[in-house]
Amino acid sequence: MAKSDPNRVLRALPLVAGALGGLTLLINRGLTPVISTPQSRSDALGILLSAVLILVGLLWQQVQPRSPEAVELDGDEVFEFASDLPDTLQTELAWASHQLLTNTVTRSLVIYYQDQVLLRRGILPPKPDVTPKAILKRVMEQEKPIYLVALKLYPGRIEFDYLPANTQGLICQPLGSQGALILGANAPRSYTQQDERWIAGIADKLAHTLAIAFPTP
Structure with a gap:
């Protein structure tokens, strides 16, 4: 279920205040039998201020960023290593x-390297296997990350059936040419540039460690 926008009341406040102010002035004007010159000036000023509030409210609707709508991911909490991994690598x-689960918006994480899943952690479905398809293959071949900001908009999302079905955003970060770090978020457009730099830095460190642990023949 999507979470409500926490700033919706703040954005609506000028609109509501302006509309109520203008309506109150019109009612007061209609109920006043004799309109004096000072009252006319006050009413004109009040209507102007109400119009400004309404304009500010409309601008806020466009300018203020809205928080991405987060969902409850489908799946269970998982923390699984591949069998026979050395303790130091684990x-x-x-x-x-x-670090990724606590310092970024990541909720699901899979580490894939040399045709095997080394780690599954976070909210994930029962399916443990990863079969590289177009997007994941391109990430490993080109050694460049791919960020799908709103996963539901991409037809290629079907290849990520090892992540929750309602994953909202996804980053595939290469671990050299041998694997990838696959991260899923519960809200679209939720990874910031700082998150991307943090993910890239950790991926570089992991790629170095894994290259030593699993040397290429």
Whole structure:
């Protein structure tokens, strides 16, 4: 279920105040049998101020950024390593995933490397396997990240069936040419440039560690 916008009342306040002020002035004008010159000037000033409030309210609707609508992801809390990973590597992957889950909007995380899933963590469906398709293959081949800001708008979202079905945003961050860090968020357009830099930095560190742990033949 989508969360309500926390700023909706603030944005609507000038509109409501302006409309109520203008309506009150019109009612008062209609109920006054004799209109004096000072009252006419006061009414004109009041209507002008009400119009300004309404204009400010309309501008706020356009200018103030709205918080992305977050959803409750479909799936269960998961924390699974691939079998037979060395303890030191498990510790490294656990640290990296914890940093991403606590310091970015990431809610689902999969680390894929050399044709195997090394780690699944966060809210995820039961499906554990990753089959690289167009988007993931391109990320690994070009070694460049792909950020799908609103996943539901992309036909290619069907290849990410190992993430919650209602994942809203997604980043595929390469781990060299051998794998990728796949991150899912519960709100569209929610990763900031700072998040992207943080993810890239952690991915670089993981890529170095994994290249040592799994040397290419």
